[in-house]
Amino acid sequence: MSAVAASPPAGVQARAHPRRPSTLTVWRWELRKLAAQKRTYLGFVLASIMPVIFVVVENIHQRGGHRDNIFAAQITQSGLATPVLMLLFLSVFMLPLVASLVAGDIVANEDGNGTLKTILTRSVDRGQVFAAKALAAMTYAVAAVFLSAAVATVAGVASWGFNSIRTFSGTVVSAPEGLLLVFAANACYLIPLLTVTSIGVLLSTATRNSAAAVVGTVGFVIMLLIIGQIPGLAGIHPYLLNEQFENWHGLLRTPTDWAPIAHSAWVCALYAVPALLGGYLVFLRRDVAGG
Amino acid sequence: MVEEAPPVKARGLVKRYEEVLAVDHIDLNVRAGDVYGFLGPNGAGKTTTLRMALGLITPSEGVIELFGRDPMREGARALEGVAGFVEAPRFYPYMSARKNLDLLAALDGDGASSRIEEVLEIVELAPRAKHRVGGYSHGMRQRLGIAAALLRRPRLLILDEPATGLDPAGMRDMRLLIRRLAGEGITVLLSSHQLPEVQDLCDRVAIVDSGRVVYEGALSELRRQGGAGYRLRTTDDERALAIVRAQAGIEHAITGAHGLGFQAQESDVGPLTLALAGAGIGILALTPELATLEDLFFRLTENDHAGTPPSAGPDEGAPTTAGAPASPPAVAAATQRTVEIG
Ligand SMILES: Nc1ncnc2c1ncn2[C@@H]1O[C@H](COP(=O)(O)OP(=O)(O)OP(=O)(O)O)[C@@H](O)[C@H]1O
Ligand SMILES: [Mg+2]
Numbered sequence: 001m002s003a004v005a006a007s008p009p010a011g012v013q014a015r016a017h018p019r020r021p022s023t024l025t026v027w028r029w030e031l032r033k034l035a036a037q038k039r040t041y042l043g044f045v046l047a048s049i050m051p052v053i054f055v056v057v058e059n060i061h062q063r064g065g066h067r068d069n070i071f072a073a074q075i076t077q078s079g080l081a082t083p084v085l086m087l088l089f090l091s092v093f094m095l096p097l098v099a100s101l102v103a104g105d106i107v108a109n110e111d112g113n114g115t116l117k118t119i120l121t122r123s124v125d126r127g128q129v130f131a132a133k134a135l136a137a138m139t140y141a142v143a144a145v146f147l148s149a150a151v152a153t154v155a156g157v158a159s160w161g162f163n164s165i166r167t168f169s170g171t172v173v174s175a176p177e178g179l180l181l182v183f184a185a186n187a188c189y190l191i192p193l194l195t196v197t198s199i200g201v202l203l204s205t206a207t208r209n210s211a212a213a214v215v216g217t218v219g220f221v222i223m224l225l226i227i228g229q230i231p232g233l234a235g236i237h238p239y240l241l242n243e244q245f246e247n248w249h250g251l252l253r254t255p256t257d258w259a260p261i262a263h264s265a266w267v268c269a270l271y272a273v274p275a276l277l278g279g280y281l282v283f284l285r286r287d288v289a290g291g
Numbered sequence: 292m293v294e295e296a297p298p299v300k301a302r303g304l305v306k307r308y309e310e311v312l313a314v315d316h317i318d319l320n321v322r323a324g325d326v327y328g329f330l331g332p333n334g335a336g337k338t339t340t341l342r343m344a345l346g347l348i349t350p351s352e353g354v355i356e357l358f359g360r361d362p363m364r365e366g367a368r369a370l371e372g373v374a375g376f377v378e379a380p381r382f383y384p385y386m387s388a389r390k391n392l393d394l395l396a397a398l399d400g401d402g403a404s405s406r407i408e409e410v411l412e413i414v415e416l417a418p419r420a421k422h423r424v425g426g427y428s429h430g431m432r433q434r435l436g437i438a439a440a441l442l443r444r445p446r447l448l449i450l451d452e453p454a455t456g457l458d459p460a461g462m463r464d465m466r467l468l469i470r471r472l473a474g475e476g477i478t479v480l481l482s483s484h485q486l487p488e489v490q491d492l493c494d495r496v497a498i499v500d501s502g503r504v505v506y507e508g509a510l511s512e513l514r515r516q517g518g519a520g521y522r523l524r525t526t527d528d529e530r531a532l533a534i535v536r537a538q539a540g541i542e543h544a545i546t547g548a549h550g551l552g553f554q555a556q557e558s559d560v561g562p563l564t565l566a567l568a569g570a571g572i573g574i575l576a577l578t579p580e581l582a583t584l585e586d587l588f589f590r591l592t593e594n595d596h597a598g599t600p601p602s603a604g605p606d607e608g609a610p611t612t613a614g615a616p617a618s619p620p621a622v623a624a625a626t627q628r629t630v631e632i633g
Binding site: 019028033037038113115124287 | 308342345346347348349366367370371374375376377378379380381382383384385386390394395397398399400401439443
């Protein structure tokens with residue numbers, strides 16, 4: 001260290017109201033941190049490799065004949081069937097897992113590294129840091145969903161063409177309209193997925209342990225799946241988070257059935273709002289005694 | 292103009308961790324311009340106190356304010372003009388030093404990013420700034436911690452054992468840097484186990500033991516109280532000893548291999564020299580021996596609090612004592628030990 005170096009870094013006069021950074025700035029840096037970590041890409045790889053595998057297998061092993069699902073039946077007729085099928089498959093487990101990989105890690109990782117004390121002694125409030133982290137985890141989930149959808153669409157269209165497609169109700173929609181519906185379906189799916197992300201952020205904050213938070217979040221989804229299978233509990237199905245993963249089906253009907261989307265919005269809010277509020281309060285009050 | 296609140300003021304600060312009472316009713320008064328040493332044995336509660344100062348943990352009782360602002364109530368606003376770190380500074384290992392500072396500067400706002408190159412130069416990390424912090428040595432991270440603190444242009448710098456793990460040159464540089472920053476008017480609150488360094492740098496100290504302040508005040512006052520010892524060599528030590536013992540205000544006179552040792556106030560030493568001269572005894576050497584901070588530290592922290600030196604009075608700036616009641620005999624006994632060693 002040079003005691004004779006450059007001019008003084010410090011002015012000792014009290015400065016009037018230095019401008020404090022905005023939450024958006026903190027969020028941008030949360031994204032940069034994510035971008036700088038290898039593990040971030042693991043989720044992206046998981047989200048994008050599945051459509052590729054699916055398309056490759058379907059190309060090699062083209063099964064004709066009747067299939068239960070209307071989109072599965074059209075798989076070789078329109079490339080747009082691929083993203084819909086992939087959303088159907090990945091929405092239950094894979095995409096929640098990908099979202100929780102980052103959500104469960106986003107606070108706990110800084111706890112483990114001791115960097116929480118580093119950022120909490122700067123000029124941003126704890127609430128801002130929490131909000132930025134929750135937003136960054138959600139941004140990641142959004143990116144993973146649309147990455148997966150984009151890969152599936154490109155692979156499907158490249159293999160089987162940009163053709164019109166029949167929806168659940170049997171109506172044929174043009175290719176551009178189909179593409180718009182694919183986008184909208186993924187956007188609707190984000191409602192329950194961002195709820196899973198919120199739960200991941202809560203567990204990350206409360207457990208202070210990345211592995212526990214990731215496993216806990218995925219475990220929660222699996223637990224709801226199992227609860228959904230228990231005979232006699234049919235009455236609670238509409239209120240289970242995992243049931244909301246299918247909220248987008250209504251978009252692929254004619255006329256559009258908005259009811260499941262509206263229903264999922266408020267059911268998800270029942271999970272997400274307490275999770276985020278709980279995480280926020282825990283983060284605000286917690287002792288940063290490690291690191 | 293209203294007088295500004297002190298950089299650090301703690302009142303009745305308590306932190307409990309389940310059964311552990313880490314900090315036990317601590318009062319601190321760091322004044323503007325102080326280089327304030329915060330000392331205590333392992334587990335005394337220094338880091339815990341500094342964590343409360345920085346708003347990282349919530350006090351169980353009491354308050355600590357920085358420039359009159361409570362970090363618990365005012366959050367980041369209370370840290371305006373304050374920087375530092377507790378325990379080892381931590382960074383994102385997967386990013387370079389510069390990127391780490393970029394990030395912290397963004398979280399500081401107020402033009403901090405324009406100072407990155409400058410602070411990297413100060414801690415001599417500029418040539419390695421592009422490297423990932425994950426590959427940094429302990430000492431390099433320590434330096435980066437200082438750089439990160441300086442980005443904030445602090446008026447109060449809180450450093451928890453900043454020299455830990457630095458090589459001798461690094462320690463010297465750290466000392467020079469702290470002195471220079473203090474010279475620029477920055478108040479420094481320095482927790483350290485390097486007692487000679489503290490003795491060299493600090494003007495005021497708080498010594499904590501088992502979560503309680505056993506001394507707070509001017510270092511010079513502590514040393515004056517704790518060790519007004521003298522060494523005396525004469526032409527006839529045996530007769531001199533009798534005179535010394537008979538002299539009013541002189542205590543704990545003893546002989547040793549290198550002459551006599553005794554304790555006295557400076558005002559009582561003059562009459563003693565006259566008495567010796569009157570008795571025809573020549574004075575070969577009379578040297579005052581202030582106890583080192585290290586001596587005092589051990590006395591205050593290894594005697595089950597019994598060695599608390601008496602308070603010099605209630606007026607502002609006078610040293611304050613807390614914890615166990617003052618026990619002059621224990622001070623005397625410990626002082627005598629020092630004199631014997633001397
Ligand atoms: N998070 C925690 N949980 C439980 N006990 C804690 C925690 N942090 C500190 N303590 C306890 O509080 C006491 C004070 O610890 P602290 O780290 O403040 O000591 P210190 O003076 O900084 O010591 P050192 O010189 O070793 O750094 C110790 O007994 C310690 O075990
Ligand atoms: Mg410590």
